[in-house]
Amino acid sequence: MRIPLIIRRAYPGEPRVYTFLTLAIRAMRVNGQITAIVDTGSPRTLIAPRDATYLKIPFKILPPSSPKELRVAGFVLPAYSMKDVTLGFLDENKTMRRINMPIITVLGRPVPYRAEIEHLPSIVGTDFLEDNKFAFYFDPHNKISYLEDV
Numbered sequence: 502m503r504i505p506l507i508i509r510r511a512y513p514g515e516p517r518v519y520t521f522l523t524l525a526i527r528a529m530r531v532n533g534q535i536t537a538i539v540d541t542g543s544p545r546t547l548i549a550p551r552d553a554t555y556l557k558i559p560f561k562i563l564p565p566s567s568p569k570e571l572r573v574a575g576f577v578l579p580a581y582s583m584k585d586v587t588l589g590f591l592d593e594n595k596t597m598r599r600i601n602m603p604i605i606t607v608l609g610r611p612v613p614y615r616a617e618i619e620h621l622p623s624i625v626g627t628d629f630l631e632d633n634k635f636a637f638y639f640d641p642h643n644k645i646s647y648l649e650d651v
Contacts, residue, residue, distance in 0.1 A: 503593045504635075506539060507648040509578055512637035518643045520625060520648075523589035523597075524548070524556060531556050539648075541637060547573065548583070548607045552623045558583065558607055576618055579609035588629075593647075600633055602644050 507519045525532045535552045548558070563581035571580045584608045586602045610618065630637060635648040 502650045504598065504648040506648065508644050508646050513556045516624055518639055518646045520563060520590060525587045525589070526583060526585065529535045529559060531558055537623040539637060540624045541627055543624045544628060545606050546602065546626045546629045547624040548605060549620050549621045550578070550608050550610045551621070553607050557576040560609055563607060569604065571608065573583065573608065574621055576611065576615065578611055578618065579610060581607045583607050602629065602632070
């Protein structure tokens with residue numbers, strides 16, 4: 502089973518690999534679709550502040566993660582833990598594939614606020630790949646990328 506990914510050029514011109522995903526947490530009535538970058542340099546799957554706001558994630562009831570702050574793209578951001586999250590991806594047959602994650606980190610906005618953080622993407626990290634036994638294939642020359650069960 503494969504989950505196709507999207508290759509786009511980032512503003513400096515380097516290719517980046519993205520996926521559309523649906524995020525759902527029944528207990529919090531959170532449900533929506535976001536775009537996330539697949540980043541094998543990130544050990545964690547992260548929801549960016551912009552996407553957390555779009556999804557209406559209730560920060561006030563989320564416990565802090567461990568550690569309480571994370572450095573992402575040079576910014577130090579407050580980090581929260583969100584448990585029992587279901588991520589949905591369309592597979593190669595356009596069938597929704599639902600994958601449960603025991604925990605995902607949600608990034609908050611720093612104090613003082615910095616507008617530059619609004620450009621940070623959500624990230625599918627290596628925790629997702631390892632926990633769900635996915636291999637990541639990336640061929641930028643032929644513009645092919647996907648996740649595959651191993």
